[in-house]
Amino acid sequence: MTKTLAILMSATALVAAGTAATAQTAQTAPTATAPAQAPAQPAPATPAATGTVVQVLAATPDRSTLAKLVTTAGLAADLSGPGPFTVFAPSDEAFSRMPAGALDTLSQPANKAALTTILKYHVVSGKLTAEQLKQQIAAGNGTATLTTLAGQPLTAQLGPNGNIMLTDVNGQKAYVDKADVAATNGVVHLTNGISVPKIG
Template identity: 50%
Template sequence: MTMRFAGLAAVSAAALLAAACSPSTEETAPATDAAAPADGAMTAEAPAATGNIVAVAQGNGDFSTLVAAVTAAGLAETLSGPGPYTVFAPTNAAFEKVPAATRDALMAPAGKADLTRILTYHVVPGRVDAAALTQQIQQGGGSAALTTVQGGTLTARAGADGSVTLTDAAGNTSRVVTTDVAATNGVIHAIDTVVMPN
């Protein structure tokens, strides 16, 4: 379920930050830092929202790389806005799968446009919780196409073990490891690999 980054260095780094900017649409996405359950099934955590998406991510140490990327891309204000947004948030471990040189290039001022494109690919307009995402997958006969703020599509699928994976434009996959992290302006779903737009 890990993404292949060969030949995608520039895109990979940007994807690491894509989890923080999205208009409004319905999709579900993993959004906290938690290890995947042993059986691979999605786990739901729905505590009361205590802040907006950016504030919630800032309060979780496993999203520090994402927060830095969102800040570098200038998306913090957008993701702190009314939304609602669904963010498929890569954890720090997910970002570590992207080559360090690529991450550094994306975080530099010259990489801002690419970083923004990757981060917005991780955001779906609207509030799509785990139950809604599961329903979309069932209604789609096993998959659901999610249109991101970036304009691309992520395909969500359910595994036999109850796990949910996202397939990006290049065919790489990421697994949702934590769902339904509540924010006042949306929901976060944590994922184990950065996804990439075309």
């Protein structure tokens, strides 16, 4: 294992830990008097598509980090294609929980493959609206296994407040805060955490 790969694996493990600390608040109460809750029911999205998933990410508040990383990884052209794609888009705040320097390390040309894997882990081929995801979850007795473009599974379930909850291969959870942001080549679901695949 190279030193760079070791750094990346450590960074992604810490990202997962940071994501867990925030996203799992639905299941743990930090104090006896103020139990934490999962995000509120996803807000309804504007139905009209205004551009490709790449353009939607660039125009969506609090998603600039993801939009920049998509370009850095060289995925902008692919995700601007006909698709359709379903994108689970982590917030800027989720990326800010990464360890110091980890985002810069991932953005280096030598680590493009790892960054690409992480980003593809947030993309599913085909257009899946929140309602369609919930139908798959119901059909799977409470669990739907999604095959991502990274080739690794992402598990979808319903969270405590009816939000779609995503569990990555490391067991860390993220919640959909806002579903069904329409794109001309798919749909974007805004999430509060990063889903981390296995790297290396």
